[in-house]
Amino acid sequence: PPRPLRQRKLANGLQVVSLPTRGGATVSVQVWYRVGGKDDPAGRSGFAHLFEHMMFKKTRHMPSETFDRLTEDVGGLNNAFTAEDMTGYQNEVPSNHLERLLWAEAERMANLQVDQASFDSERKVVIEELRERVLADPYGRLFNALPQHGFERHPYRRPVIGSEADLNAATLDDVKRFHTTYYRPDNALLIVVGDFDAAQLDGWIDRYFGRLVTPAATIPRVTEREPARTQDSRVTIKAPNVPLPAVALVWKGPPASHADAPALEMAQALLSAGESSRLNEALVYRAQAAQAAGSSADLYADAGLFTAYAIAPAELDKVRTQLLTAALAGRQTPQGQAQAIGQAVLLHGDARAADRDLQRLQAVSAADVQAALQRWVLGSKRMTVQYSQGAGA
Known part of the structure; x- marks a missing residue:
């Protein structure tokens, strides 16, 4: 049978999908952004993935690593991933912690504050991940190169994890520009699944996300279309x-x-x-x-x-x-x-x-x-x- 999905869109463009379930005492809160490896700026391959790491740093009202405290310290979990088309932030907590998690996700969407020290620190982490997954693995270079040779024109050619040269070339201004460009309500999807009261959830979403402002600038989109291969x-x-x-x-x-x-x-x-x-x-x-x-x-x-x-x-x-x-x-x-x-x-x-x-x-x-x-x-x-x-x- 079809699941009782609840869907709405806020005035600022945020898309919300929720699914109430019974029989459990936990709730999953996820925010997915329509930005991935294909949207990396020219000469900045791996940037969407690098930025994913930055989203766990401090905001105007939260110190760094607060999401670990809000999830793991109450018996929950958090994770994040970057793919070709999207970046997702995933949390699961006991249901009585739902409101504070919604507040925290809205806070880092609107008020991320990145300084040079935290940027340099996370860049080192990502470069080490690249070395471990791609360079140290005997077949890492092979699988990392397949998109580059499989696609001819589309930005999918660039590996999501990027290159060491491009990561080292990134600047703090790049980070701030990326956040302003893509991390905005009308480019995001909020998903809530689990044990919650629907009316209460809507009220909390309106309170914490409804007040966020959508920038006037349009969101850049990839328009390149991949041609058919004409020869082996x-x-x-x-x-x-x-x-x-x-x-x-x-x-x-x-x-x-x-x-x-x-x-x-x-x-x-x-x-x-x-x-x-x-x-x-x-x-x-x-x-x-x-x-x-x-x-x-x-x-x-x-x-x-x-x-x-x-x-x-x-x-x-x-x-x-x-x-x-x-x-x-x-x-x-x-x-x-x-x-x-x-x-x-x-x-x-x-x-x-x-x-x-x-x-x-x-x-x-x-x-x-x-x-x-x-x-x-x-x-x-x-x-x-x-x-x-x-x-x-």
């Missing part, structure tokens, strides 16, 4: 500390809202989910041509990539069950339900798309999977990325 291409990447060579085959895919998205999700699971998947069976076990194999369908708001890499109806039903079970398991908590709503709004423009996605997944047939693979993979040009030991960057 190949690139070789050399890197230190590569124990075994790897190869990745990359095809351009549709945006997340495309009708083929569920079929491609099923195709990805058929190819690489689990030890008995097609790629593992063919490349790892039968041919013994790879130590590991996998695939991914990375579908974003504007475009996507389908990647296969190697280091029957009953089969379809098996992976369908796996995908549906995982999706439903993720929605057993207020935090998981809020996550699904955020993805639905920012990738599909509709909070109810999360429920429709499950229905679409249930309806995918073997013919749908074959047609999607024919359209986006077998009938399309690809980029081949070869990766091996050498004097790489």
Whole structure:
């Protein structure tokens, strides 16, 4: 049955989606901003992710790291993430702490205060994260380079984590400008899921978020459209500390809202989910041509990539069950339900798309999977990325 979602928009443009649930004593409060890696300024790759770290610093009325005190100290949790299309801030607390969390999220939306010392400190943290996840990992450079070679024009080409040179070039003025440009009510989605009184929630949202001012300046938007690949291409990447060579085959895919998205999700699971998947069976076990194999369908708001890499109806039903079970398991908590709503709004423009996605997944047939693979993979040009030991960057 459809979930009793409550949706409203404040006069300042803030979009609010709430879902009351019973039987639990916790509530999830999440604020998602329509800004991600694709919106990084020129020469500032990784900036949206760097800024995510800054949002835990001091505001006009809160000292740094207050969100840890408001969540972890009362038995809750907080987290944040930056993706290609969005940045999200996630909290889950006992329900009696809902009001103060709403106040705190409104406070950091409007009154973040960043100084040079905290900026320098967080930049070091992000650069260390880049070194650990990309440079130290034997295959980190490979996966970090796939968007760059998979896309030709769209800003999705730039990795969300950025580059050390661009991060070092960022300035305090860049941070302040970024906050003013993107962290505003009409660019945000507030999601509340859990045990709350609806009328009381609306009153608190009006009190703390309703008074925030929306700047007159328009929000810059990415308008670049990714063209179809016109010919097969190949690139070789050399890197230190590569124990075994790897190869990745990359095809351009549709945006997340495309009708083929569920079929491609099923195709990805058929190819690489689990030890008995097609790629593992063919490349790892039968041919013994790879130590590991996998695939991914990375579908974003504007475009996507389908990647296969190697280091029957009953089969379809098996992976369908796996995908549906995982999706439903993720929605057993207020935090998981809020996550699904955020993805639905920012990738599909509709909070109810999360429920429709499950229905679409249930309806995918073997013919749908074959047609999607024919359209986006077998009938399309690809980029081949070869990766091996050498004097790489």
